[in-house]
Amino acid sequence: MQLSLKPHSGKRKYLFAGIFISFIAVLCAALSVTGNDSFDFARREILLRKIGHELLLQSGDSTSRVLPVKRTGENNYQIRFEHALSFQTDALVNISRRWLDKDPLAGDYVVNVLNRGNSSVAYGYAISKNKKDDIVACIGRRQPKAYYMINITFKPEGIRTTKHVYLLSSLPFLAFFGFIFLSAVKPLRVLTHREHDEMITLGTMLFDARNRKLVIHGNTIDLTGTENRLLRIFALSPNETIERSRLQKEIWEDEGIIVGRSLDMFISKLRKKLESDPDLKIVVIRGKGYRLEVDSRCS
Secondary structure, eight states: OOOOOOOOHHHHHHHHHHHHHHHHHHHHHHHHTHHHHHHHHHHHHHHHHHHHHHHHHHTTOOSSOEEEEEEEETTEEEEEESSOEEEEHHHHHHHHHHHHTTOTTOOSEEEEEEETTTOOEEEEEEEOSSGGGOEEOSTTOEEEEEOEEEEEEEOTTHHHHHHHHHHHHHHHHHHHHHHHHHHHSOOOOTTGGGTTSOEEEETTEEEETTTTEEEETTEEEEOOHHHHHHHHHHHHSTTSEEEHHHHHHHHHGGGTOOOHHHHHHHHHHHHHHHTTOTTEEEEEETTTEEEEEEOTTTO
């Protein structure tokens, strides 16, 4: 007897609607974090201005201004000065490290001191969370007085990480929400959307899943609906053991009935229809399930 499919279209609509609503909720929550970026950037700019201020004091200048910090890229900032200055390299390293340690979003960063006129690099160093990976050279030297700009490039992990953590922390909620709906719907057969769309070569046979036929040497062998679905599962995983429970679930569970001996009956019928090709055999794997053995020389 051929069993008809009865897709649970109504429940599937609720399932997709629920998951979609959950996704929108998570997306909106993640985007809401964007509003905090302006605060984080403003706080970082203050810290960068403090670096410029202390560097001027170290150079003996307590009157000229630190110009507004310029953001030149997503993770790049530039400290500029009103007048020329001279600085001690180790003073710059210590000052920048002390203030940027107060920035919880700052991880690794690279500092380059540029000559304002030609943007050539006068001095540079790299600071890492792991201090042994710091790259700092020329400590103890004083740079000549000139118009400098200090470029600081942060490794792109700080502010973005906040969003990613927020999103990732929301994923369990989305997964749980999806599970609740999935548990209310009987598992959909894996093969439903592809069941009738392929021609598969098995040994010297041609398996026409669309028309439920086997073709060998010009002869056609008709398959029942259940035999067709069963063979297609084997055909997609030749020479692999298919568990008995999986076959029962994918063939019969949509109908709400799983009959233990029915599987053995259909396997037996399918074996007889494959007898025309000696290179195709459905063998029993004791304690596990069945396997469609296909001679590799013919597949």
